[in-house]
């Protein structure tokens with residue numbers, strides 16, 4: 054990452070002082086110009102927005118939203134901002150279920166956060182019965198706002214700690230989850246200051262407990278699952294832990310070539326074999 058000199062800041066600030074504020078956080082003049090353009094387009098208080106950005110507050114918290122597929126997802130502090138990697142697999146998954154014969158699947162979105170994945174699936178599959186679950190009261194409040202904001206109805210929203218809740222799991226055709234998955238040491242070492250300062254640690258840091266919970270709890274109640282991962286070892290952990298005779302397990306990479314999802318379906322289910330064909334590559 055090139056260092057930003059005071060001379061460079063003075064140079065861009067001579068075109069527009071707000072660019073000088075944005076440059077250190079955006080890192081390049083081009084990115085600073087792009088952000089200033091977005092901030093002006095949103096009609097926000099431009100001075101205030103640029104001052105917040107200069108303090109590394111994420112743009113989505115400053116502007117209050119983030120596009121996710123065709124949805125506009127409201128974003129607030131204490132709830133994780135949806136990422137493009139999640140949007141990518143969720144959109145592909147929605148398109149596959151749309152063309153499948155299962156027109157009204159039961160879907161459970163664990164660790165729903167803003168509700169972005171649950172809402173995207175509900176928009177694509179209006180007859181689906183969708184349940185969105187999170188333990189954070191901030192997330193639960195925001196999912197409800199996002200449902201109204203996107204004019205989507207009939208999504209059940211539940212506040213539950215899925216690692217501790219001993220009520221029966223919900224039977225589903227599909228369980229999706231983007232769990233916290235950054236190990237503590239990697240969080241300290243690799244995560245950007247902006248994320249550390251402003252996004253909730255509850256949404257980010259965990260070891261393998263959510264993948265264990267998938268194998269030990271949710272697998273007994275679903276025909277298929279799609280879980281985001283941050284590392285290929287998490288996919289192998291799941292593949293090694295579940296029955297090779299009952300389940301087919303695959304890994305999907307994102308557009309940057311990084312392993313991004315571990316997914317699985319009942320091997321003897323003809324419909325699901327077709328639905329997940331080519332979603333990723335099977336490892337078992």
Ligand SMILES: C[S@@+](CC[C@H](N)C(=O)[O-])C[C@H]1O[C@@H](n2cnc3c(N)ncnc32)[C@H](O)[C@@H]1O
Pocket residue numbers: 132133134135136139163164165166167168169170186187188189192213214215216217230231232233234255256257
């Ligand atoms: C990585 S975020 C994912 C948010 C959203 N699904 C997305 O893709 O943007 C993980 C979410 O898991 C929630 N969470 C953490 N621990 C949980 C638990 N034990 N039970 C339920 N939800 C939990 C956090 O509150 C956070 O909203």
